[in-house]
Amino acid sequence: MNISKEQLDDLNAVVTVDISKEDYTGKVDKILKDYRKNANIPGFRKGHVPMGLVKKQYGKAVLVDEVNKLLQDALHKYLTEEKLDVLGNPLPKEQENFDWDADDYSFEFELGLAPKFDVKLNSKKAITHYKIVASDEMIDNQVNTIQKQYGKLVAKDAAEKEDLVAGVFVNEEKEINNPTTVALEKIKGKRNLDKFLKAKIGDTLTLKTKGLFNDDHDLISALKITHDEAQDLDVEVTFTVNEINKQELADLDQELFDKLYGPGVISSVTELKERIKTDSELQFEQQSDQQLLNAITESLLENTQFDLPVEFLQKWIRTTGEQPLTEDQAKDEFEKSEKGLRYQLIEGKIISDNNLQVTFEELKDFAKDLIKGQMAQFGQMSPQDKELEDIAARILSNQDEVKRISEQLMSKKLLNFYKENAKLKTKEVSFDEFIKEVYK
Template identity: 65%
Template sequence: MNITKEQIDDLNAVVKVAITKDDYQEKVDTILKDYRKQANIPGFRKGQVPMGLIKKQYGKAVLVDEVNKLLQDNLNKYLTEEKLDVLGNPLPKQQDGFNWESEEFAFEFELGLAPSFDVQLKTKKATTQYKIVADKKMVDEQVERIQKQYGKIISKSEVAKGNEVNGTFTNEAEEIEHKTTVELDKIKNKKAIDSLLGKKAGDTISLKTKGLFKEDYLLSAALGIDREKAEKLNIEVDFIIEEINEREAALLNQELFDKLFGKDEVTSEKELKEKIKEDSEKQFEQQADQKLLNDVTEKLIADTKFDLPSEFLKKWIQVSGENPLSDDQAKEEYEKSEKGLRYQLIESKILNDNNLSVQFDELKEFAKGFIKSQMAQYGHLDPQEEELENIATRVMSNQDEVKRMSEQLMSQKLLTLFKEKANLKVKEISYENFVKEVYG
C-alpha cells in the first residue's frame, strides 16, 4: 500500500491511496475459506462447496469490505503519523468507471486542513471585568426580607398598606386561574393599590396587568404564565381575595442570627449585614465571571483572524448527516456553525499554548467540591471524606456527568488564564446597575 499527499493550498489537500492485491488477498482468502466451512448450499455437503462457487457468491462483498477496512485503518494511521490537523473527515473523491474487478485500486480523499494562526490574549482594547458589590440599599432590603420571612403572621380582616393578600387571579379568555400571594409593597400601579385597600376576604376586584408590579417578572409568577407571554399581556384580570395577613417583622436578635447561620456565627446586626454583603458578592462573582468569559470569548473570535477551508466544510456538512443536504442547506448550516468552529480552534490553540488540560485526579477533586457544596445547601455541612469519595466515584462512572464537569473545570481554568493574561479593566458596580448595563 502506498499513501501520498498532494497539497492544494494551505487549507486543502488530496490524499491518494494505492492498494495492490498483496495488501488484501491473504485476508480475503482466509475469510472465504471460513465461509466455505460454514456454507449451506443445496446439493453440497457442508464444508465441501467448491471454492469457485464461494468466490462467485461472496467474493466481491468480502473484497469490498476488506478494502474499505484497509482504507479506513491506514488512512487514519497516516493522518496521525503525519500529524495532519484535519477539519471534519476525509471526503472520498468521486471516481467514474471504478472497477472492483481490477486487482489494484486507487482512491483519493479530499482533506480540509486546520489553519495556522496565533492567539493574542492581551488585546489592544480592554475587556471590562465587572466587580459587583452589594451596596447599602441592597443589604438593607435583604435584612427587611429576612425580618419579613421569619416574622410573625397576623391575620387581618381588611387590606391595609404593607399587607400580604392571598387570592386567585382569573381571566377566562386567557385561561388564567392561579392562586398566589400579592405583597402590596410590590405593586406599582396606584389605582390597583387604592382598589385593594379596605377590601375583605371574599371580595373580587379587577386589575390591569400592564404596569401592575414594580418588577416585570412578578406578573408571570402571579398569573402562573411564562415571562414572554406576561411581557406582552395588557388585559384586565379578576383577583378574588381569600386571606389577608400582616407580617410583623422578626427582631434582629441572637435567636434569629443562630437560626440563619448557626450558633454564635453572627452576633450583631452589623455582623449580619457584613455576612449578607459577603455572601451576596460571592454569588455575584459567578455572574461576573460568566460575563467575563463570554466577553473575552467574543473578543477573541472577533480579533483572531484566519481563513477556513469553507468549500470543503460545506461539502462535508452536505454528506455527513443522516440525510444529504442541498447546496443551499449546507451553506446555511455552515454559516450557523462557523462561529462555533472558529472558537473551537481558538480554544484548542489556547489550551495547547498554555498547557491546559483536565486530569482525572483533579476532576475527581472538583466533583467532591461540587458534591460538598450541594450537601451544604441541605444542611450537611461537614461530610466525611469517605462519604465524598464514594459519591464522587459513582458520579465519575457516568460519562455524561464526567463530560459536563470536565467542561466546567476547563472553563474555570480558562477564566483564571484570562484574568492573568487578558487585557482587562475592572469596573466596580452595584448589582442593579450591572443588570441594567449588561441586560438592558
C-alpha cells in the same frame, strides 16, 4: 500498501492510498474459508460447498468490506503518524469507472487542514473585568426579606399598604380561578390600591388586569397564566377577599442569626450584613466571570485572523449529514457555524501552547470539590475522603458526566489563565449598574 500526500495549498491536500492484491488476499481468503465451513447451501453438505461457489456468492462483498477496513485503518494511522491536523473528516474523491474486479486499487481523499496562526491575548484595548459589589440598599433589602420570611402573620379586618390579602381571582371566560396572596406593595396605581384598602373580608373586588401590578410576572403568578397569555391581557377579573394579614417582621436577634447560619456563627446585625455582602458578591462573581469569558472570546475572534478551507468545509457539510444538502444550504450552515469553529481552533491553540489540558487527577479532584459543595448544601460539612472518592468514581464512570465536568474544569482553567495573562481593567459596579452596562 503505499500512502502519499499532495499539498495543494496551506489549507488543502489530497492523500492517495494504493492497495495491492497482497494487502488483502490473505484476509479475504481466510474469511471465505470460514464462510465455506458454515455455509448452508441446498444440495451441498455443510463444509463441502465448492470454494468457487462461495467466492461467486460472497467474494465481492467480502473483498469490498476488507479493502474498506484496510483503507480506513491505514488512513487513520497515516494522519496520526504524520500529525496532520485536519478539519472535519477526509472526503473520498469520486472516481469514474472504478473497477472492483481489478487486483490493485487506488483511492484519493480530500483533506481540509487546520490553519497555522498565533494567538495574541493582549489586545490593544483593555477588556473590562467587572467587580460587582453589593450596595447598602441591596443588603438592607435582603435583611428585610429575611425578617419577612421568618416573621409571622397577624390577622386583620382591614388592609393597609404593607399588608397581605389572600383571596381568589376569577374570570370565567378566560377560565381563571386561582387562589393566591397579594402583597399590596406590588399593586400598581392609587385606584387599584384604594379598592384593596377599602375592602373587608368577604368583599368581592372588580379589577382590570391591565396595569394591575407593577411587574407583569406578578400578574402571571396571581392569575396562574402563561407568559404568552399575560401579554396585553386586558380583561375584568373579580377578587374575593378571604384573609387580610399584616406581616410582622422577625426581630434581628441571636435566635434568628442561629436559625440562619447555625449557633454562634453570626452575633450582630453588622456581622449579618457582612455575611450577606460576602455571599451576594460570591454569586455576583460567577456572573462577572461569565461576562469576562464572553468578552475575551469576542476579543480573540476579532484579533486572531486566519483563513479556513471554506470550499472543503462546505462540501463536507453538504455530503456528511443525515440528509444531503444543496450548495446554498451548506453555505448557510457553514456561515452559522464558522464563528464557533474559529473559536474552537483558537481555544485549542491556547490550551496546547500553554499546557492547559485536563488530567484525570485534576478531573477527579474537581469532581470531589463539586460533590463537597453539594453535600454542604444539605448540612454535610465534613464528608470522609473515602465517601468522596466512591461518589466521584461512580460519577466519572459515566461518560456524559465526564464530558460535562471536564468542560466545567477547562472553562475554569481558561478563565484563570485569562485573568493572569490578558490585558484587563477592573471596574467596580453595583449589580444594577452591571446589568445596564452589559445587557444595555
